[in-house]
Amino acid sequence: MADKTLAGTPPGSGWSPLDLRDDTDDLHFVPAPCQTACPIGTDAPSYIGLIWEGRQLEAFEAITATNPFSSVCGRVCDAPCEPACRRADSDGPIAIRNLKRYVMDELGTSIHLDPVQPTRDKSVGIVGSGPAGLTAAQDLALAGYKVDVYEKFDRPGGVMQWGIPAFRLPPRILDEDIDRILKRCAGITVHTSTALGEQVSLDELKARHDAVLLAIGAARGKPMGVPGEDHALVEDGVGFLRRINAGGERPTLPETVLVVGGGDVAMDACRMAKRLPGCKKVKVVYRRGPGEIPARKDELEGAIKEDIEFIYHAQPAEIVEKDGGLALRCVKTEPGEPEEDGRRAFRAVTGSEHDIDCGMIIAAVGQTGDCDELCERGLINTDRVNTDFESMRTEDPQVFGAGDGAFGGSTIVVAMHHGHKAAYYIKQYLEGNEAPLPYRTPYRTRRVEVAQDIMWEKYPRQEQAFHGLGAKPADFPEIESKYDRETAIAEAARCFRCDAETGTADYSVRNREDIFLMARMQPGEAKSQAAMLQKRLRPREILIAPEQPASFDDIVFLPANLSRLVIDPYREACRTDTELGGGIALQHPYLVTGFDDAPDEVRRAVARAVQKTGCGWLGRTRPEGDISWLHLLKPGEAPDANAAAAIYEIGGSFTAFEPERASESQLVGLSVQGPALATAIPFALENRLELMVLDGTRGSELAGPPDLTVLRDAIRILRGLNREEEIDLIWHGGVRSGTDVAKALALGGMAAAVGVSMAIAAGGTVSGSAIAYAGDRTFEERVSAAEYLIQSMAAETSIMARCTGKTNIHNLEPEDLKTITVAASEATGIPLAGTR
Amino acid sequence: MQSLGSDAMQVEPTAEDLTGIRTFSKIVNAGTKLRYKNPEPQRRNIPFFTFSGTSDYWNEKVQEDIYIKSQMGRYRIRGYGAARPLPHLTDIAFKKDLSQAGQDPDLLKRVEMRMTLGDKHGARPLDLSMPVMIAPMSFGALSRSAKLSLAIASRLSGTAENTGEGGMMDRQREAADQLIFQCLAGRLGWNVHDMQRANGLEIYISQGAKPGLGGQLMAKKVTRELAAIRGIPEGIDLRSPSRHPDVLGADDLVIKVEEFREATGHRIPVSIKLGAGRVRDDIKIALKDKFDYVELDGLQGSTGAAGAEVLEHVGIPTLAAIQEALDALAEIGATGQLPIVLMGGIKDGVDAAKALALGADAVAVGTSAIIAGGCIACMQCHIGNCVVGIATQDPEHEKRYNTPAEAVHIHHFLEAMRWQIAAITDGLGYSDVKQLCRDDLVATTPEAAKITGLEYAPQFRDPNLQLRAS
Ligand SMILES: Cc1cc2nc3c(=O)[nH]c(=O)nc-3n(C[C@H](O)[C@H](O)[C@H](O)COP(=O)(O)OP(=O)(O)OC[C@H]3O[C@@H](n4cnc5c(N)ncnc54)[C@H](O)[C@@H]3O)c2cc1C
Numbered sequence A: 001m002a003d004k005t006l007a008g009t010p011p012g013s014g015w016s017p018l019d020l021r022d023d024t025d026d027l028h029f030v031p032a033p034c035q036t037a038c039p040i041g042t043d044a045p046s047y048i049g050l051i052w053e054g055r056q057l058e059a060f061e062a063i064t065a066t067n068p069f070s071s072v073c074g075r076v077c078d079a080p081c082e083p084a085c086r087r088a089d090s091d092g093p094i095a096i097r098n099l100k101r102y103v104m105d106e107l108g109t110s111i112h113l114d115p116v117q118p119t120r121d122k123s124v125g126i127v128g129s130g131p132a133g134l135t136a137a138q139d140l141a142l143a144g145y146k147v148d149v150y151e152k153f154d155r156p157g158g159v160m161q162w163g164i165p166a167f168r169l170p171p172r173i174l175d176e177d178i179d180r181i182l183k184r185c186a187g188i189t190v191h192t193s194t195a196l197g198e199q200v201s202l203d204e205l206k207a208r209h210d211a212v213l214l215a216i217g218a219a220r221g222k223p224m225g226v227p228g229e230d231h232a233l234v235e236d237g238v239g240f241l242r243r244i245n246a247g248g249e250r251p252t253l254p255e256t257v258l259v260v261g262g263g264d265v266a267m268d269a270c271r272m273a274k275r276l277p278g279c280k281k282v283k284v285v286y287r288r289g290p291g292e293i294p295a296r297k298d299e300l301e302g303a304i305k306e307d308i309e310f311i312y313h314a315q316p317a318e319i320v321e322k323d324g325g326l327a328l329r330c331v332k333t334e335p336g337e338p339e340e341d342g343r344r345a346f347r348a349v350t351g352s353e354h355d356i357d358c359g360m361i362i363a364a365v366g367q368t369g370d371c372d373e374l375c376e377r378g379l380i381n382t383d384r385v386n387t388d389f390e391s392m393r394t395e396d397p398q399v400f401g402a403g404d405g406a407f408g409g410s411t412i413v414v415a416m417h418h419g420h421k422a423a424y425y426i427k428q429y430l431e432g433n434e435a436p437l438p439y440r441t442p443y444r445t446r447r448v449e450v451a452q453d454i455m456w457e458k459y460p461r462q463e464q465a466f467h468g469l470g471a472k473p474a475d476f477p478e479i480e481s482k483y484d485r486e487t488a489i490a491e492a493a494r495c496f497r498c499d500a501e502t503g504t505a506d507y508s509v510r511n512r513e514d515i516f517l518m519a520r521m522q523p524g525e526a527k528s529q530a531a532m533l534q535k536r537l538r539p540r541e542i543l544i545a546p547e548q549p550a551s552f553d554d555i556v557f558l559p560a561n562l563s564r565l566v567i568d569p570y571r572e573a574c575r576t577d578t579e580l581g582g583g584i585a586l587q588h589p590y591l592v593t594g595f596d597d598a599p600d601e602v603r604r605a606v607a608r609a610v611q612k613t614g615c616g617w618l619g620r621t622r623p624e625g626d627i628s629w630l631h632l633l634k635p636g637e638a639p640d641a642n643a644a645a646a647i648y649e650i651g652g653s654f655t656a657f658e659p660e661r662a663s664e665s666q667l668v669g670l671s672v673q674g675p676a677l678a679t680a681i682p683f684a685l686e687n688r689l690e691l692m693v694l695d696g697t698r699g700s701e702l703a704g705p706p707d708l709t710v711l712r713d714a715i716r717i718l719r720g721l722n723r724e725e726e727i728d729l730i731w732h733g734g735v736r737s738g739t740d741v742a743k744a745l746a747l748g749g750m751a752a753a754v755g756v757s758m759a760i761a762a763g764g765t766v767s768g769s770a771i772a773y774a775g776d777r778t779f780e781e782r783v784s785a786a787e788y789l790i791q792s793m794a795a796e797t798s799i800m801a802r803c804t805g806k807t808n809i810h811n812l813e814p815e816d817l818k819t820i821t822v823a824a825s826e827a828t829g830i831p832l833a834g835t836r
Numbered sequence B: 001m002q003s004l005g006s007d008a009m010q011v012e013p014t015a016e017d018l019t020g021i022r023t024f025s026k027i028v029n030a031g032t033k034l035r036y037k038n039p040e041p042q043r044r045n046i047p048f049f050t051f052s053g054t055s056d057y058w059n060e061k062v063q064e065d066i067y068i069k070s071q072m073g074r075y076r077i078r079g080y081g082a083a084r085p086l087p088h089l090t091d092i093a094f095k096k097d098l099s100q101a102g103q104d105p106d107l108l109k110r111v112e113m114r115m116t117l118g119d120k121h122g123a124r125p126l127d128l129s130m131p132v133m134i135a136p137m138s139f140g141a142l143s144r145s146a147k148l149s150l151a152i153a154s155r156l157s158g159t160a161e162n163t164g165e166g167g168m169m170d171r172q173r174e175a176a177d178q179l180i181f182q183c184l185a186g187r188l189g190w191n192v193h194d195m196q197r198a199n200g201l202e203i204y205i206s207q208g209a210k211p212g213l214g215g216q217l218m219a220k221k222v223t224r225e226l227a228a229i230r231g232i233p234e235g236i237d238l239r240s241p242s243r244h245p246d247v248l249g250a251d252d253l254v255i256k257v258e259e260f261r262e263a264t265g266h267r268i269p270v271s272i273k274l275g276a277g278r279v280r281d282d283i284k285i286a287l288k289d290k291f292d293y294v295e296l297d298g299l300q301g302s303t304g305a306a307g308a309e310v311l312e313h314v315g316i317p318t319l320a321a322i323q324e325a326l327d328a329l330a331e332i333g334a335t336g337q338l339p340i341v342l343m344g345g346i347k348d349g350v351d352a353a354k355a356l357a358l359g360a361d362a363v364a365v366g367t368s369a370i371i372a373g374g375c376i377a378c379m380q381c382h383i384g385n386c387v388v389g390i391a392t393q394d395p396e397h398e399k400r401y402n403t404p405a406e407a408v409h410i411h412h413f414l415e416a417m418r419w420q421i422a423a424i425t426d427g428l429g430y431s432d433v434k435q436l437c438r439d440d441l442v443a444t445t446p447e448a449a450k451i452t453g454l455e456y457a458p459q460f461r462d463p464n465l466q467l468r469a470s
């Protein structure tokens, strides 16, 4: 459970929905299909990623950033994101809605942000407290306006309050969201039981407020238009839902109930009827086929699971009394040609009249907007508030429209989109901006890392447990229960994370998405093809910065193909044994370094691995065990007799000194930085020193990329003197892999020092300019990790040699290399690929 | 048999001969030792821009890499190609303003794109409706369904599909109009019957993702069916050899080419697949060895599985590869004598048009075709649990792949490429793709300019595209 004491402190950045930064132009982000399918642009991939990481508070932030009804949506959102999910095509979409519910159930009531006070003089009157009205209210209040919401009903919430039954949406969930909105937005006042046209008139509102928003929904049930429908046993669906949901009634129903219609009201009415006392059988009568029914898929499935019968292709013609009950006289229909909205038309089949007997009929065949005053003033056109979708304006410049009342029946999330959009245009209007930029849903990313769950490809979609009617149906217990933690994490792991940048520059998220689009474009369709061409012609960002320092990564090997005999890497060995200065024999060309000040256990573990793998040790103090030790010391200090070599640290400026040997067999060398090369090399040759450590670390390996010019210059000086063979060069700087070592060898080195990489393998973490070790590993684990690192590096170094056709890593030569940046070409003297 | 030679004759086998045949026993390797001990910990991508370039030198990716190696004692393996930013075709721009290009609905009628490939030595050439082919990708690395959808798409777009390593499937043969059959060093699934029903033969020497090394196919993907088609034990970590056993050098290769031609009555073109390394030398040898054309694959070229270090650090970028190839031919006065099909990081018709203008004769797409067909670029192909059913042999996962739908997607992608190439050709004032030339191009980075010798014109970069988004 996340830390609730954080309440009031906005987690993440830009918490307020109104100063959302739009990331649409970010070069490493393309909004995922789920995000663009969401009318309010919910950053679902981020919250899914955060859930996987257990960062619930941040997930809560991502969810609620643009969605004031997040708790409601966790249960009953239409979730257009899910069919858009790319995983829908493989093994089922991510259960984005269930994941939202998981977070909201955990945190929904516990987090309240500091109230925002009104800061402006102007005020807005909003009629209707459904999702459209309250979303606009929140946006405007957060922008500093005073907002008065007028609601006809005695409680706010619109359909969410009176329409959606408790078994799908317990009332406390709606209260939770409204409570969050009102606690946060000090500028909102809700006037319940105040209907436009009854308690208040439009003129009054226009006088009181600088702008008015009509978000009145569509809640007047349409009649079926058949004889007999005014019978007492025929009830309008909206009224039925309202008296039971909001009124709390639990009437006893006749045994068989018919519901006519196939939309939202029909679905909730039939499932509600099924739960009421007396009712045994519920049948839904719908005039078209199962392919055309507008009901949400999960609701339809729920109803079927609850044993509700669906009668398709039946068109009511008349209602008659029969045996003390009713009969719905229907005609059969058959499909006709597809209509404009894609649904098929239907026509009645002659002579197909039949009766469906029942005790009660609930008519749920559509709703219209409901306000006589607006009708009288000509603001309602047939059944909607006449609103321009581009500007959300009505004919009255001071009055705006939004939601189902303006654009017809939709969904909660679409109504919220209208709310955001209306608030945007109202603000522009209040600020006197007559030609505002068109509203655009912002797409924001929280740049959450991709879940590192090894099961992500395998987990199937996780469903919530379904309980159906429950033990006491009339109490309307919830139909589903939320995920537990494990299930939520498993579901979150499944996300493809279409929003996240990929691991490859060529098939970056932008390129990948364009390829996806091209694959879905109509061939030869000039307009879209031309538009895509323009997109693709845009130059890419410059990925190799001109000022970027040369690095090992900018050097590549040239493989053997036809011009050289290819070595079979899986069957032919490649030698890595290394002899330094004619006296030190190593299994691999690696000298481990940098452990003089490491914790004793780490030092001993690494030394053990070095001994086991036959590598060398470069350091000031003597390692434990039988190891070739290259003793680092300052001029003037005495070399240790146990050391295989004495390496005098010269650094960047050279002054002549007396190099010593502790014994005849001990080798001697210098460790030199770039500026000292010109004097140190002749000195070393003169004194017949066997070794030279080329220090390209720029002071510390952790400082950044190594200075490759040290290697280049040393070779140039030696070559100039024609004495390349007389001294063995050991590279020190930025070695991260066996490949880096192979490059150092090809450039002229005989071995390389491995410092930071070994520290990381031994359990160290880079923290700033130092390595920190935690006590989280056993001695044996450290030994094994160090040993494994050396083994993998040895494999890498030899693979590079084999690719170039060599069976001994020491046969690598500059001729096997090319560079891929101008900087690297200059720093190493190796030609750029493609050039000579 | 057509001829037995002068001193041979046909006789009935003796009873002894026959029992000898009956007691013949087949030796099958159970493959138990051919599997890695510690499986590689599975990791999902760290964004590509976390690399040495402008990131910290000891960045998250480097640390992760060292950590994983220290846990398994082996070099790492993954799918896809070189992933870091490299000099590429994207660093080249067209000089002319093309902002109005591609708007004419009759565009395709006005631009000639058809080409033939492979008739240099008298074989029946491939007939391509545009200079774009599908890159060789093996059944094995890819599922049967994914291979099938590529074959269908190639037919719908009038181009050629390629078996890659690992044999030919009957359904693939039927679905593709033109199918190139690849022969690898391991000769997996190679036989004369399939050679004869191919439209092209290809000797694989190497590929851009892992030049100088053989292929890898992890145990998870070596199913019974796959093992049968390749003639290997089931469930091993397959590492194919990198050298043709009977090709030790250029001189053996010329004999091999001749053998292929004889086996197929000189009817079928023979090409060579080369990963870009010492391109200058290799191209000259390929010309001398009488190949009909070369499939040249740059460092960016992808694979189903290869060592991560090899993917990133062996070979030269696609841009350098085409340049060296052209230079090599020019050096020996053979310009235009060896057609080159360039691949490795071609993502659209724009990349393709640039490659053609630089001097390639055609291009091939591997990864982009896969992405068009539903791949999400997670780079986990080597594991074998491909989430969309492409790089997998697991029936449960393959089930997720909708072959007909994805075939159409790939086809549409190829058609978008066609449109783009045509639009650019037309926009530059030409009527035939063959007219595209270097004079139309400039380089927008110092690297691209040096590699190609094109004029350096940084003003063609987009000033709004900062180096990296914050
Ligand atoms: C039964 C039913 C179930 C549904 N289930 C879902 C679902 O599961 N998921 C989903 O996404 N969508 C569902 N919908 C659709 C969704 O509820 C609506 O699209 C959404 O509520 C519309 O929001 P709104 O703000 O425009 O209108 P409403 O929610 O209808 O709110 C309008 C408000 O205005 C008030 N009002 C009306 N006239 C006046 C007046 N003259 N003066 C003052 N106030 C007035 C009303 O009382 C009401 O409170 C369902 C709809 C119904 C009818």
Ligand SMILES: Cc1cc2nc3c(=O)[nH]c(=O)nc-3n(C[C@H](O)[C@H](O)[C@H](O)COP(=O)(O)O)c2cc1C
Residues within 6 Å of the ligand: B080, B081, B135, B136, B137, B138, B141, B142, B163, B164, B165, B166, B182, B204, B206, B207, B208, B273, B297, B300, B301, B302, B303, B304, B343, B344, B345, B346, B364, B365, B366, B367, B368, B381, B391
């Ligand atoms: C899954 C996969 C399998 C491949 N198998 C083969 C193969 O069997 N033989 C071959 O020559 N190339 C193979 N390749 C390499 C491609 O032919 C081609 O060189 C490369 O994908 C081109 O780069 P691109 O993917 O960026 O287009 C394979 C590539 C992929 C992605």
Ligand code: SF4
Residues within 6 Å of the ligand: B079, B370, B374, B375, B376, B377, B378, B379, B380, B381, B382, B385, B386, B387, B388, B389, B390, B391
């Ligand atoms: S989606 Fe499949 S084919 Fe694509 S990268 Fe991932 S594993 Fe490979």
